């Protein structure tokens with residue numbers, strides 16, 4: 187395992203007198219470190235109040251809060267279609283799905299918060315653009331068929347990524363993921379069904395479904411992150427039992443799953459090199475456009491600006507509601523205190 | 531997937547997050563722990579946490595966040611700051627007295643093996 191030793195600078199530093207406190211702190215760190223190592227080796231869970239290496243904590247805060255931000259921003263492409271859904275049934279389904287995504291964001295923020303970063307700080311990081319979220323949500327949902335393609339491919343990729351995260355070594359993260367995964371399966375199926383209905387409709391509708399799949403396929407495959415060779419943090423995350431499979435392994439698993447699903451839809455996946463490799467027992471697929479990926483990550487996707495602007499506007503416009511609720515709570519609390527005094 | 535929220539035991543409860551809020555400062559919504567009774571006859575089990583300005587809003591938000599699929603027939607919300615937890619560092623010592631007392635379990639008594647209904 188390539189885990190770094192805990193920093194014991196208080197003791198190591200030559201110019202500092204070694205105080206009783208420093209001794210105790212170093213002792214605590216050593217005991218904590220050994221306990222943490224043991225948990226990793228036995229593949230057991232770390233809970234919020236356990237000692238953990240600073241880097242483990244930081245990695246998790248970053249990953250879990252980014253995941254939460256993705257759920258929140260991820261409501262936008264589909265939320266945009268709620269008022270234009272083709273039927274009341276489709277509208278109800280879409281509302282339920284988007285509401286679930288808000289819930290996923292909240293479960294994940296709660297999990298991240300147990301690591302010592304406050305909710306407001308995380309909201310602030312997203313608001314100021316300091317935080318990242320999944321690049322896929324910087325693409326537009328142009329037609330109703332995109333709502334189908336998002337459910338099938340984007341939620342599908344998310345599920346493939348999230349199922350192993352249910353066993354992540356950090357307890358609250360794993361528990362949040364269990365809850366999320368239970369809810370996700372309907373998301374993927376409803377998306378697939380939208381595409382199925384379209385692909386069995388008129389020629390025009392079928393073409394609309396095909397176009398949406400053509401647009402979504404590449405970016406959905408990129409949701410697993412850069413190729414293993416370009417993913418420097420993956421190894422550490424795997425050593426810490428946060429990540430269980432490499433980016434490329436998960437991507438391969440996803441490709442293998444969606445090929446027969448696309449066939450059942452009567453649609454094609456936009457990759458001429460896609461074919462079964464008997465020897466590997468997997469589908470081969472073409473390299474993805476990683477220049478585009480990194481450009482979107484850097485902020486140059488079609489809608490990076492709009493997504494963030496919309497988030498900020500929603501937060502700004504809701505400020506008076508949060509303030510009113512807080513003021514009401516304060517007033518009620520004062521009234522309770524007042525009557526308690528009177529009756530005393 | 532051994533761990534789910536629905537079978538988390540009560541002693542895992544106070545993961546509470548950071549309770550940095552000053553209870554008198556209402557501009558930051560406090561953190562609440564949510565417990566859900568999934569059906570009659572079962573006890574309330576920790577489902578998760580949320581932020582809300584007061585108890586009534588915490589209950590409503592808990593309903594919307596944790597029971598969208600009929601997961602509950604009753605909800606408790608408790609200010610996270612009010613949860614009193616055992617110290618995780620004293621784990622060994624604190625629970626020591628239960629260890630080494632196998633005679634508190636029925637499996638300790640083996641003489642009766644093969645005797646019916648015992």
Ligand SMILES: [Fe+2]
Nearest residue numbers: 257286287290
């Ligand atoms: Fe989600």
Ligand SMILES: [Fe+2]
Nearest residue numbers: 287341370373
């Ligand atoms: Fe989803």
